[in-house]
Amino acid sequence: MxxxxxxxxxxxxxxxxxxxxxxxxxxxxxxxGAPRSLAAGTTTLWGPDAAPLAARRLGWLGLPESARPLARRLAGRAGAARGAGLDRVVLIAVGGPAAAAEVIARSAGAPLTVLDSTDPQRAAAVLAEAPARTLVVVADKAGDSLEVDALRRVAERALWEAGVGDPAARFVVVTDPGTPLEALAADSGYEVEHTDPETGDRFAALDASALVPAALAGVDVTRLLDEAAALLPALAQPYxxxxxxxxxxxxxxxxxxxxxxxxxxxxxxxxxxxxxxxxxxxxxxxxxxxxxxxxxxxxxxxxxxxxxxxxxxxxxxxxxxxxxxxxxxxxxxxxxxxxxxxxxxxxxxxxxxxLGVNPFDAPNTAESADSALALLRPEEGAAPTVIVRPPLLAFGAVQVHGPDDLLDGAKELPDVLDALLDAAPDDGYLAVLAYLDRHGDAPVAALRARLASRARRIRRNAVPVTFGWAPQALHGAGQFHKGGPQTGVFLQLTGDTEAELPVPGRPYSLRELQLAQAFGDLRVLRSRGRPAVRLHLTDRAAGIRQLLDALPE
CATH class of the missing domain: 3.40.50.10490 (Glucose-6-phosphate isomerase like protein; domain 1)
Known part of the structure; x- marks a missing residue:
């Protein structure tokens, strides 16, 4: 049928x-009457408890029309930037806006570099490339993201040290009206574009946070809005x-x-x-x-x-x-x-x-951020809390950190991976979260397919395997990991790097921030009874080779 x-x-x-x-x-x-109610922006569709937040989160329904003045303005702004020699656009953002801007640019063949990771190796590589031609877009609707703030500070320092002059002409800030980030931009002389304050990050694919970087990279975003507008009449229809x-x-x-x-x-x-x-x-x-x-x-x-x-x-x-x-x-x-x-x-x-859930809230995403903050202690001005524990097992460049009961009997690296697959219930899944460089360490993404194939061989039923580059993944999949059904098993990957990158004005470096995010999320997962193992690569390239060798195709 x-x-x-x-x-x-x-x-x-x-x-x-x-x-x-x-x-x-x-x-x-x-x-x-749900189709007509949603198209009309009815706030009670998800129940009375969700209505107050829904009243501030349905602006995405009107973006195909309301974003048109922005799109027209951006066409001229993009031309001016290229005329000034700023033809390399770097987007600092996380969550939905980063993912949306990237797919927009890739689909159009436009050169947009997305920096959505606190990995110091990745940040150093991005910021060292062609600083004289670089325009930085900082997109953060709420204006209080820990990652975006740190990456912005590092980018400002990198441009100053590159000798390209005052960074003010090289930064565009995209945020809601009235945020701390808007106030900082005003003090620094940075250009500001406002996002729709009634649209949350998750539903912001057609909002300024995704359109601004895409347009500055050369994409005709008016076409995107035209494509979306063609669908608007169907949204209220029952059939x-x-x-x-x-x-x-x-x-x-x-x-x-x-x-x-x-x-x-x-x-x-x-x-x-x-x-x-x-x-x-x-x-x-x-x-x-x-x-x-x-x-x-x-x-x-x-x-x-x-x-x-x-x-x-x-x-x-x-x-x-x-x-x-x-x-x-x-x-x-x-x-x-x-x-x-x-x-x-x-x-x-x-x-x-x-399903009876509120699509606009993220009750569990903040838990990992709060846990990371508790380790960083920025308000105290003190050095971050360092978690140093000897590994449970070690195989060459791969150190294994995890609970004894989960890894009991593991003698080799394949045994560790098999134990994770075995721990997944029949209706469960395995999530791999890589706190690494998604470009420099890209080969490690092959773990997803190899683990899925391995599960078919050692179990009677297949185990769905997801792979995400963290901390970006925490803003989407991370909500399901903590708030969804208790069926997940988790594999974290972290790694040593010679890059450090101090965060100006903060008592920690990007490397310390990245590890705090990994440890913080791990603590939240384990507090909820989720089986979780961290593999730390003392040498990234060698460790990745070991992992892939442990799971031959």
Whole structure:
């Protein structure tokens, strides 16, 4: 059985058992008037407790039209920057805006460098490249992000030391009106662009925090808004409404026990879209012990795309039908990027209503940030708390830190990895969080596919494996890890580096901040009873080779 819904340039195709499951939820949503209510910005859709926050978080519905003056202004600003020789744009941001800006730029083939990591090795490499041509965009809606503040300070120092003159002409700050970051920008003489204060980070793909860096990198963001605007008339419709169908499919999957949604690209032409969707769904739906865990794959042929009882497959792009409705159970989505941004945001809001969660809050994300702050002690002006414990096991360049009971009997590195896979319950998953350099240490990302393949060989059931570069991942998947179902097992990767990069005006370096974020998150996970192991690489390159050798293809 196959159902295809098309409108506004996007299409959603639902196949197999997902059709009947989704129709039951869809009928209930239509009967409740949810499509029209959401399109109208009704704040009570997620219950009375969520209404006050929803009243300040529905601005994303109007961005396809309200952001147009900004888009026109940015076209001239981008030309002026290039005319001044500033043709290299570096975005300092985390969470949804960073992921959205990156997929916008990659899809358009525009050169945008995203610095969303506190890894000192990565920051040093980014800031050392062509400082005379660099324009830095600092995007932080709330204006109080620990990572963004540290990276901004380091970037300012790097530009001063590079001898390019006053950094004021090289910084653009993007934030909500009235934030501490706006006040700092005014004192420093930095240009400021305001974001929509009624749009949160998670739903800000078409807001200034993503549009400004993309436009300065040379993207025609008006086209994105046109693509999204074409979908607006469908949002209030009970039928012929692709985002509504997608939201119903997501929610019905979770209600039926398939709370792992595997996202795989198949010719979408939108590189990185899966990563943005991953942070959106994890953060919007993963709370109160419920949610949907997205598993982003590069391709439908990657390990982990096989159909299992606990997962739903969604293809980004088009895919020819395969014989057998059971094998093809799932969905595919296609359409231009601007419309897809709006579609997925709407679908996440609809799914949250069905699951009974507030899509706009992040009750557990702050826990890890608070735990990291407690280790850094910035208000005291003292040196950070250093956690020094001998490793439980050591294999060459890989040190193993974890609980004795989980790793009991492990003699070699493959035993450690097998113990993690064995610890996942039948309905569970393994999350790999790499506090490393996602460019310089990129080969370590192959761990996801190798662990997924290993799970198939040593267990009767497959174990979904996610991979995220931290601390960026904490702002999306991190919410699900702590607030979603208690079925996760966690593997942290940290590593030594010669780079240190002191943070000006703070009593810690980027390396200390990165380790505090890793330790802080680990403490929160373990306090919730989540099995977690940290592998520390005393030599990154050698340690990565050891890990991959322990999991041969």
């Amino acid at each position: 196959t159902s295809v819904v098309t409108a506004g340039g996007v299409s959603v195709t639902v196949r197999g058992s997902a059709v009947e499951e989704g129709e039951t939820v869809l009928d209930r949503l239509v009967g409740d 012929d409404n692709p985002p509504l169908v997608l939201g119903a499919a997501l929610a019905s999957s979770a209600l039926a026990g398939r709370d792992k949604v595997v996202l795989a690209d198949q010719g979408s032409g939108l590189p990185g879209l899966g990563s943005w969707v991953e942070q959106l769904l994890s953060g919007a739906l993963g709370k109160d012990g419920r949610g949907v865990l997205p598993v982003a794959l590069d391709d439908v042929d990657d390990p982990g795309f096989e159909l299992t009882p606990g997962m739903r497959r969604i293809v980004l792009g088009s895919r020819p039908d395969e014989p057998g409705a059971g094998r093809e159970a799932g969905a595919s989505v296609a359409g231009p990027l601007g419309a897809q941004f709006l579609m997925w945001e709407y679908a996440a809001a609809i799914a949250a209503r069905v």
